[in-house]
Ligand SMILES: Nc1ncnc2c1ncn2[C@@H]1O[C@H](COP(=O)(O)OP(=O)(O)OP(=O)(O)O)[C@@H](O)[C@H]1O
């Protein structure tokens with residue numbers, strides 16, 4: 001999105017944190033480029049907040065280092081790190097006005113009253129809070145407005161970077177989506193570096209230049225949203241980022257660039273991209289990559305299925321498919337592709353479900369670990 005200097009602004013190496021016997025972070029490494037928006041994404045308890053708090057200085061790591069713009073800050077006090085923080089509950093002071101809340105970090109920094117007010121007003125303008133709200137108490141604002149105030153307070157002292165921990169999680173879906181786009185535009189405009197914690201995959205896709213998928217205190221994959229979505233490193237990532245259909249599979253033949261694998265123990269071997277395919281694993285294909293054909297039609301990479309249900313979702317049909325007793329898949333069929341196949345798309349029909357071989361993946365099955 002933005003041009004990044006080659007020197008990372010933040011370098012994390014071998015960062016670990018234990019709580020008693022429990023390993024919350026197990027030696028993570030991460031470089032963040034200046035102006036980059038990095039999202040930490042993962043299920044509850046995977047260590048997202050711990051990572052962010054270690055960067056902010058509120059959690060003391062047991063091992064590893066954090067280097068900010070060339071300086072080792074691993075042991076530096078939080079207030080010396082000049083990082084702006086936005087928490088999930090915003091942590092605004094209820095007894096202060098909006099303006100006082102935003103000016104607060106400057107007061108802590110002994111900035112003069114006049115400059116405090118100027119900078120706080122400018123920050124509130126940046127987040128486009130209506131001028132009439134600046135003397136209100138936080139309790140008099142809507143959730144979306146409070147969120148803006150929290151961002152303004154984090155920005156007001158020109159932080160080296162912005163750390164945000166699920167800042168939109170408490171809001172309803174519509175407002176969350178609206179604020180996601182606002183945050184995106186704001187970040188592009190002020191070109192600040194952001195580390196953003198979320199467990200909402202759509203939010204990570206919308207906002208981030210790069211996504212870190214975490215689990216059990218470790219990184220499962222780090223990459224651009226598109227790359228992770230199209231080429232998940234393993235079955236956990238495929239299941240966590242976006243919807244996916246899966247089936248057990250094993251390789252029966254290896255060629256250069258592709259393998260042939262038996263999927264779900266049935267039918268003929270099917271071609272799968274072979275770059276990283278393990279001998280045995282989980283075959284994965286996205287619902288929007290599937291097509292539904294007549295049962296007799298044999299079209300390349302395909303499996304037999306029965307249609308269990310069809311739902312109309314406005315822009316697409318969603319077909320629930322039964323492939324075998326214990327295996328169900330979902331196909332999303334854009335409405336414009338439905339024409340001519342309406343007769344096929346009915347509950348109870350025996351069909352073939354197909355995909356382009358390049359859209360399938362055979363991945364290490366690490367879901368249960
Ligand atoms: N102060 C603490 N004492 C003991 N255990 C802790 C402490 N802080 C965090 N943990 C544990 O470390 C693990 C990681 O916590 P963390 O808050 O980083 O998770 P998270 O990914 O932010 O989860 P969530 O999405 O629920 O916020 C959790 O299992 C949590 O219970």
Ligand SMILES: [Mg+2]
Pocket residue numbers: 048049050165
């Ligand atoms: Mg958390």
